Amino acid sequence: MIELFDEPMCDHTTFRVGGKAKRFLVPESADDIIDAVKELEEKKEEYIVIGNGSNLLVSDEGFDGTVILISDKMNKITVEGNSIYAEAGAMLSAVARVAKENSLSGFEFASGIPGTVGGAIFMNAGAYDGEMKQVVNYVDVIENGILKKMTCDEMDFGYRHSIVMEKSMIVVGTCIDLVHGDEDAIKDKMKDLNKRRVEKQPLEYPSAGSTFKRPEGYFAGKLIQDSGLAGYSVGGAMVSPKHCGFVVNYNNATAKDIYRLIEDVTRIVYEKYSVKLEPEVRLIGVF
Structure with a gap:
């Protein structure tokens, strides 16, 4: 297990913002995770588990606890x-x-999502009419220091939701079931989805993807655009004119800039349409 101190979280989030984590652990196995969590819980120390940081907003003051990063030390497929x-x-x-490469179809939707398997399970990530719950067979999680297997039904998957959000569970890995297909057709579909992503999303700037959850009966991006907020900025943070559902770090934004922008957008959309937008990003630290 790798152990670091005062690790800049801006290096571990796709927003490229965030202060330092007091302690930073990189486990190499499920046993490493179990040992780390046992120690932290015995000491009653606060901790969070992250993956690629593609759905996080960490405060400029950082995180006064331990961050457990599950990444390329645990990435076997x-x-x-x-x-x-x-x-x-x-x-x-x-x-x-x-x-x-193995001519297996059904996972093309996830090919452009910039996250890890653990993060995708945590929030039932999805794109282009696909989501994790459609392909998951079972998930290996750690709960109360014990490694256990959860079926797809037991994961309580919903829109940007899983049981992992509600319980003290840590995702270790997952088995997904796909169907045999034609490799060229799979490749073409991935290429098409990637083209659509490049055309419609502001990939040239750091962001956390879709900033807001989809309100029932509406599209967050359209509500924001119709509220006249395309290009609206706070400090170095901006509502992307290319896709108003994205808040981007276009000019050395701070986490505070991004947070204030999210608050402004939420307030203005509610004033205009009486629809309460909810952030899809997880807020870490004090804002």
Whole structure:
């Protein structure tokens, strides 16, 4: 296990903002995670578990606790028949690539999501009409210091939700079930989705992807655009004119800039349409 202190969180989030974490651990196995959590809970110290940081906003003051990073030290991907087992630190793009190379279809939707398997399970990540709950067979989690297997039904997947959000669980890996397909057709679909992503999303700036959850019956981006907020900025943070559902770090934004912008957008949309937007990003630290 790698242990660091005063680690800048701006290096571990796709927003590229955030102060320092007091302690920073990089486990290499489920046993490392179990040992770390046991120690932290015995000492009653606060901790969070992160992956690629693609859905996090960490405050400028940082995090006065321990961050456990599950990433490339736990990123093995194995294939057996029509199933793929991926450790929590594996990038979704890598899993999609392995699926394509083995002519397995059903995971194309995730090929451009810039997150890890663990993060994707945590929030039931999805894109282009696909989401994790459609492909998950089971998930290996650590709960109360014990490694256990959870079926897809037991994960209580919903829109940007899983049982992991509600309980003290840590995702270790998952088995996904796909279907045999044509490698060229899978490749073409991934290429098409990537083209659509590049055309419609502001990938040239650091962001956390879609900043807001989709309100029932509405689209967050359209509500924000119709509120006249395209290009609206606070400090170095801006509502992307390319896709108003994205808040981007376009000019050395601070976490405070981004947070204030999110608050402004939420308030203005509510004033105009009486629809309460909820952030999709997780807020870490004090704002």
